Amino acid sequence: MNSLSTVSHCALVTARHGHSEQVGLRLSALVRPALGMPGCLHFAVQRSHGDERLWQVAGVWRDHAAMTAWFKSPGMQVFSDLVQGLLVTSLDLHTFEDAAIEQASAA
Structure with missing residues (x-):
């Protein structure tokens, strides 16, 4: 594993009927603090076009250490x-790393 590759996370959150706006507000409050954390390259909260109850929280981080620091932050x-x-x-949380860097360094 190359510790210098960017990593990302994606959380898919489905709100209970009647609570989507409240869930969206709570999730949106994560954006500013995350963007202010060292190593945060991108962070966004988005609502699905096809399902008004489905939200995505996605972030891209400089490295595993930066993403781990966010996971340990009070905002979580x-x-x-x-x-x-x-x-x-x-609530489904997935993490990813840049496969292109892994493949290039193995060649």
């Missing part, structure tokens, strides 16, 4: 609060 509490508050029906 919002995900726990949404689940414990029964405001969401599902």
Whole structure:
């Protein structure tokens, strides 16, 4: 694994019926703090065009250390609060790394 490759995360969050606006507001509050963190290259919260209850929280980070620092930040509490508050029906988190860099360094 090349520790210098960029990494990203994508969280797909489905709001419970009647709570999508509230979920969107809570998730949107993550943007400014994340963008201010060292190593954050991009961060966005988006709502699905096809399903008004589905939200995506996506970030691109300089390296694993930067992304891990965000995962350990107080802002991550919002995900726990949404689940414990029964405001969401599902929350899927995925992380990714740049495969092109991995393939090039193996050649």
